[in-house]
Amino acid sequence: MSILSAGIPDAASLAWGLPSFQTPAPIRAAVSHALEADPKIGMYALPGGLPELLAAVAAEHERRTGMRVDPNRRVVISAGNMEGLQILMQAIINPGDEVIVTDPGFVSHISQIKFSGGVPVFWKMDEAGGWDLDIDALPRLIGPRTKAIVLVTPSNPTGAILSETSLRAAADIARERGILVILDDPYSPFVFDEPQRFFNLATMPELSENLAYLFTFSKAYAMSGWRAAYMVLPEAIRAEVVKIHDLTMICTPRTSQVAALAALTTEPLHLAQFRSVLARRRDLICERLDRVAHVFDYVRPKGAYYVFPRIVAAFENDVQFAHDLLNHAHVTVTPGSAFGPSGSAHVRMAYCVEDDVINLAFDRIEAHFGR
Template sequence: MSNATPPESPLRVAERVRNIRISATKLMPMLAAKVGGCVSLGQGVPSFRTPDHIVEAVCRALRDDPTAGRYSLQPGMPALREAIAADILARKGARFDPETEIGVTVGAMEALVMIMLTVVERGDEVIIPSPGYASHAEQVLMAEGVPVHVPLRAADWGLDVDAVRAAVTPRTRAIIVCSPGNPTGGVYDDADVRALCDLALERDLVLIVDDTYDYMVYGEAPGTPRFSPVSQPELRRHVITVNSFSKKYALTGWRVGYVAADAAWMAELLKVHDATAVCAPTVSQHAALAALTGPQDCVDAMRTALTVRRDLTCRRLDALAPHFTYVPPRGAFYAMARYTFTDADSMTVARRMLEEARVITVPGGSFGPTGERHLRLSFGMDEAELTEAFDRIQHWVAAL
């Protein structure tokens, strides 16, 4: 009998997993760790620390509440769901029953996966305005659906409603609405969102509204009303919305968000939640409750700081002309910089900048075909790191 080790059998990986990939946003920092000495314009993580009053509230809960380290109710702590419903009513003018129409999730990411697995059947098409958040497309693929990338308006990264309408087919099931947008920083005009709502009613489509950055619109006073599909009663069963506490309250590592939907949808969504997460981390729910019910001056301070960082980013991109062009971001904390010095694909350029300038960016092609020939730059980090990153890019392009 031979003592040779038999060859390993190839893994039989499910097609739904073979069809998806780790996002370039997560990949680039992993590559940077091997390079060393890099500064980041990559992953969208604001530099702010979790506000003190949130940390203190969590510490109190851990000391005084014996249930703080246990599972919460499956859809989330009742007090948090009530606070979320009150916040949506105050900011969006929409009423959701906290008992049956709010679900607390492991970040907005879990909420989005819940929606895709509940709404999308195999072969269903989901329209994604492009460039769009990379994980939206991967989540559609994981649900065995077909992502359909429809270009945004290049002049302002606004919604092209005519192009969306032209992309609708008998297989179209849903449209993703993300405004302010990641990766573009674009903000959809109210009239265009209203037209999208009309289209959803006309063609019996679901609008998946990702409101992660709805608090961050430049040039508008906080609380300025913007049209939201969730505020329209006739769209009650056509809209499912998600939001996150991660960016607004500097809680990225706490992993807590929520989904809001008509009770009929919520009953189905929570089946997926139960099978995947059971409940969001209870300690993180205490953090979210403190964030919503506590003072909001921390959010105002972060908005002010991000506005300064946006202006710095725009000045530095202006100085990089003609090597880069860009659309000034109207919201969130991202800019899509189009490079003009090479015809190489965006991953090649991003890796060159990483290895030669030691600056992390995210290749625009990872956000859909319209993102190619761009690099996404996040200006969430502090001004010193922003300045260092742009200084390195300036020296790098000067040597090209």
């Protein structure tokens, strides 16, 4: 949809989860200095990552989770969580293996499983319960070829925050069955309601050998174009992931690793502003959705920067709906069916864009559908 949207010069796009923020000044300054002063800035790094960045990641992981990890045995620096998930999938999946994904869940996870020869198994989420996990359904989805469960909280595309109770229950089931839990974490810094209720599975010591934790700098540090992230993995898996990372791209670009190191070693003063702006934009998009209740019904998001409304206006299917909205109203949204079977009849809207874009999009929606 973003590619189609680019062909319409005045389109108001809510399709792409691309934050409107600039990379914070201390990060840019650190890279600028390294470009002038570091003779190795244009060279390869070791495949696992720069030693100083690996150490900083281990320290940050301990600060955030209380879990101490060996940076040389457990940590990998990847080129964003997208590349991290892809090489992890290639490391653990044999042809025909199954990976459980939430439904709806992030569209690229589904594609990455298939690309690696695996089979995605859809775990339907409870829309009436605020898009939380249906724990009773999980054991029935697990079979002899189940390798992993992929979780994202706050969620893309729903903006839901999975409850601690359901996360712990899912982790216990996975650990008992010897299944890897993959926790893809782009959005945990963006929790808007009762942040103290947010629960990170990486804080569970008993899960450490069954958990792959992936954090990206793309969202929290406005570094989506830098392509930098880190993975904290069980040691045996880490060794295989590094091999595939090496074969894929040798290393994450050194400039991006310098930026990531600066992000972890300077005070993240920007985060409060990012959260404040996104919380205001969430309120704005919900207010505008309330004014078109004859077009959309929705569950109020609690984190990330997406809302996943159900289409209640007359429509053929969500893909056609999104194309018609783009072609006739010049508003770009993402069809919900891309995110799994339960996403059908929904669309994803990203509210990380400027306020003016949100307002323009909904002015056009109101004009297109009437008030």
